[in-house]
Amino acid sequence: MAGMGLSVRDLITIGIFSAVYLLAYVILSTVLFTPWLFMLLLPVGALLMAPVYLLFIARTQKPFAITILGLVAAVIAGLLVYGNVLIALVNLGIAVVADVIAYLGGYKSLALNVASYVVMSFWAIGQQGAMWVARDWYRDLTISSGYSADFADGTLDLATGPMLVAIAVATVVAALISAYGARNMLERHFRRAGVA
Amino acid sequence: MDPNRFRLDPRTKLLLLVGMNVVIYSFGGARYLYLGVALGAALMLAAGAVRAVALLVATYAVLVAGDALVTFAPDPVAEAWNALSLSFFVFLPTAVYAMLLVTTTTITEAAAALEKLRVPTLAIVPVLVLFRFVPALIQDFRAITSAMRLRGLIGRGNPFRMIEFVYVPLLLGVVRTGDQLTVAALTRGLGLHRNRTFVTEPRFRGIDVVAIAAMAALVVAARLAPVDA
Known part of the structure; x- marks a missing residue:
């Protein structure tokens, strides 16, 4: 009705779950505000979001839903926080990959939905990723906001190769734990109530 | 003036x-x-x-x-x-x-402006819902955490269970609000094929x-x- 096989109902579901996603990550990045704590953003997010994500898939079960959620979140996060087209494209790309993986299982295969969630858990890599791939850009941004070069370098010292591997491994493990808990939660509370 | x-x-x-x-x-x-x-x-x-x-x-x-x-x-x-x-x-x-x-x-106003910018409906509806919904979501979250605190279910015990105590009512609320918004939107003709017109x-x-x-x-x-x- 509204296009690409998505109904108005699906679009509203996408809007609501985008709101949950954005709000969760805004709150998380405010709570984890020091450079050290900020390294935990992806793992902590992965630990929390599986019930939301799996419920979202169960409520839509259509191609493009995850992609549009990623698009909306990327544009709004891009305008508010990152201000960088490349970062928004990375966010969107991650959502597209997650969408394709879930599509392969018809949005019904638990294993593929969980795999899709693991990919989507890297959604918020954004500005943090810039600390690895665009050090100078991150340094300029920090200094231009009124901070000393020492502070900028101290923050960038955390962005090492082993740290990147540690974050990636922790995120995947956290996503799997979260998905395991989410499956039980959805089964117990949502499937029986007829909403998932 | x-x-x-x-x-x-x-x-x-x-x-x-x-x-x-x-x-x-x-x-x-x-x-x-x-x-x-x-x-x-x-x-x-x-x-x-x-x-x-x-x-x-x-x-x-x-x-x-x-x-x-x-x-x-x-x-x-x-x-x-x-x-x-x-x-x-x-x-x-x-x-x-x-x-x-x-x-x-x-x-x-936002809907009229986005439509004038030729943003596709596929993107307009989620964005508008998002902005309409964020304050309601914050309110729900506060109400649920304070209700759970009142019952002594937050602050001690298994953290995974605490997450569950907040998540289940919050997500059920999210799903219910989505259904209500859908009915409201369809009543206003959002699902029609024809272009909408705006008063302002x-x-x-x-x-x-x-x-x-x-x-x-x-x-x-x-x-x-x-x-x-």
């Missing part, structure tokens, strides 16, 4: 938000960020969003006072504070324009020109004349 002479077109507000991002990432120095925030605050005042401006001024007062006080604090405290206020200083300039957009634009067409006025010119000047200045912090 036109009663709407101080109301910016939603498209202008969107453009200003993009412009502020360009200013931030031109790395022109903190001075341009303050100027951008001042411009946004002035536009909010003109639109009558006094409370939002008061909140903004209070936030800046806390940040500046904190930055001054923290020089006397021990190192770990100072480092944590600096990290916190850095994220605020980077985030606030765009947050001001986002606040301007959200607090002074009605949902219908978005229109550029004098204040739009002034605001865009001011932001353009800021972008050019930040690009051409960076000030070292």
Whole structure:
């Protein structure tokens, strides 16, 4: 009705779950505000979001839903926080990959939905990723906001190769734990109530 | 006199938000960020969003006072504070324009403006729902956590169970609100094939020109004349 096989109902579901996603990550990045704590953003997010994500898939079960959620979140996060087209494209790309993986299982295969969630858990890599791939850009941004070069370098010292591997491994493990808990939660509370 | 002479077109507000991002990432120095925030605050005042401006001024007062006080604090405290206020200083300039957009634009105005910009319906509906829904979501979250605290279910015991106690009612509420919004939207003809019409067409006025010119000047200045912090 509204296009690409998505109904108005699906679009509203996408809007609501985008709101949950954005709000969760805004709150998380405010709570984890020091450079050290900020390294935990992806793992902590992965630990929390599986019930939301799996419920979202169960409520839509259509191609493009995850992609549009990623698009909306990327544009709004891009305008508010990152201000960088490349970062928004990375966010969107991650959502597209997650969408394709879930599509392969018809949005019904638990294993593929969980795999899709693991990919989507890297959604918020954004500005943090810039600390690895665009050090100078991150340094300029920090200094231009009124901070000393020492502070900028101290923050960038955390962005090492082993740290990147540690974050990636922790995120995947956290996503799997979260998905395991989410499956039980959805089964117990949502499937029986007829909403998932 | 036109009663709407101080109301910016939603498209202008969107453009200003993009412009502020360009200013931030031109790395022109903190001075341009303050100027951008001042411009946004002035536009909010003109639109009558006094409370939002008061909140903004209070936030800046806390940040500046904190930055001054923290020089006397021990190192770990100072480092944590600096990290916190850095994220605020980077985030606030765009947050001001986002606040301007959200607090002074009605949902219908936003819909009309996005449609005029030829954004596809596939993207308009989720975005509008998102902005309409965030305040309700925050309210739900507060109500649920305080209800659970009252019953002694938060603060001790298994953290995974605590997450469940908050998540299940919150997500059920999310799903229910989605159903209600769908009914409301379909009643208003959102699912029709024909194009919708709007009572108030978005229109550029004098204040739009002034605001865009001011932001353009800021972008050019930040690009051409960076000030070292």
